[in-house]
Amino acid sequence: MLKHALLIINPASGNHDNKIDLIDNITKNTSGYKVTQWNTTGENDAYKIGHLLDTENHDIVMVAGGDGTISLVASQMLGSDTPLLPIPLGSANGLCACLGIQNLDDSINALKIGNTIQMDILSVNETICLHLCDFGFNAALVKKFEESEERGMISYFKSSLTQAFENNKFSFGLDINGETVLVDAKMLVIANGDRYGTGVKINPLGKLNDRKFEVVVLNPDSIQDWTALTLAFLKEDLSGLDFVEVFQTKRVHITNLKDAVCHVDGEVIDDQKTVLIELMDKSVNFFSNV
Numbered sequence: 001m002l003k004h005a006l007l008i009i010n011p012a013s014g015n016h017d018n019k020i021d022l023i024d025n026i027t028k029n030t031s032g033y034k035v036t037q038w039n040t041t042g043e044n045d046a047y048k049i050g051h052l053l054d055t056e057n058h059d060i061v062m063v064a065g066g067d068g069t070i071s072l073v074a075s076q077m078l079g080s081d082t083p084l085l086p087i088p089l090g091s092a093n094g095l096c097a098c099l100g101i102q103n104l105d106d107s108i109n110a111l112k113i114g115n116t117i118q119m120d121i122l123s124v125n126e127t128i129c130l131h132l133c134d135f136g137f138n139a140a141l142v143k144k145f146e147e148s149e150e151r152g153m154i155s156y157f158k159s160s161l162t163q164a165f166e167n168n169k170f171s172f173g174l175d176i177n178g179e180t181v182l183v184d185a186k187m188l189v190i191a192n193g194d195r196y197g198t199g200v201k202i203n204p205l206g207k208l209n210d211r212k213f214e215v216v217v218l219n220p221d222s223i224q225d226w227t228a229l230t231l232a233f234l235k236e237d238l239s240g241l242d243f244v245e246v247f248q249t250k251r252v253h254i255t256n257l258k259d260a261v262c263h264v265d266g267e268v269i270d271d272q273k274t275v276l277i278e279l280m281d282k283s284v285n286f287f288s289n290v
């Protein structure tokens with residue numbers, strides 16, 4: 001008997017002109033499954049997906065979209081044993097990069113191999129976070145990029161340079177592992193995964209299923225520091241840098257003393273004076289190539 005797969009697609013995600021071909025390709029490569037397709041609408045999707053998952057039985061759930069759509073579906077599958085297969089369609093898809101899934105072929109490969117992990121999920125002021133959340137340099141860049149009319153890598157590079165020259169400094173209070181620590185940082189990263197969608201390994205210690213997450217404090221100040229940081233990213237090893245500090249924990253309470261911009265899985269959230277980040281009790285069963 002055929003297994004039942006639910007395929008959730010965000011028709012507005014990314015810039016795949018030919019979604020019909022993409023869907024054909026997915027169905028061709030999942031011949032052992034009866035596939036039911038459901039499109040997001042942008043209105044009340046979390047509720048509708050929750051209802052669909054409660055009322056029908058599925059052996060797997062496939063979700064084609066950006067990080068936002070994958071996160072939306074995952075939020076309705078907390079604690080479920082049904083495996084979730086992400087199909088990256090977004091512009092960055094940082095979570096998929098951490099799972100070794102960069103395109104449809106990688107998704108199909110993960111499904112064929114059948115390797116799944118119980119992925120840790122974070123709560124950031126009660127918003128779910130799958131991949132990472134950061135304050136300062138990168139979040140301000142994400143915000144600038146969102147506000148700018150321009151798109152593409154050249155515009156991203158231009159925004160990064162302006163951001164680097166602005167050299168904004170931030171301070172944070174961290175209540176972590178029973179201590180209160182004050183840190184200065186250009187950027188504070190709370191990471192479940194190990195890398196950004198660009199492939200930059202911001203958190204070499206990151207494992208998606210180790211029941212903890214990392215807080216990475218980065219405070220490069222001089223051209224030499226930035227150069228050392230770039231080399232460390234290339235070597236995928238941040239140890240030995242005196243302007244980088246890493247904590248591992250299940251809970252951190254952050255006081256954002258200088259109003260740094262923050263984003264959670266690519267969605268900018270402004271005016272976050274205090275942020276509580278906790279590892280949730282429930283995980284989500286994700287297909288993975290790593």
Ligand SMILES: Nc1ncnc2c1ncn2[C@@H]1O[C@H](COP(=O)(O)OP(=O)(O)OP(=O)(O)O)[C@@H](O)[C@H]1O
Nearest residue numbers: 012013014040041042065066068069090091092093
């Ligand atoms: N049918 C739809 N029409 C328009 N917008 C939609 C529709 N379905 C979902 N959305 C919106 O899509 C957004 C989520 O997009 P998602 O993050 O998955 O893709 P993306 O923005 O292309 O990817 P990335 O964040 O990687 O750039 C949400 O804001 C949601 O409201």
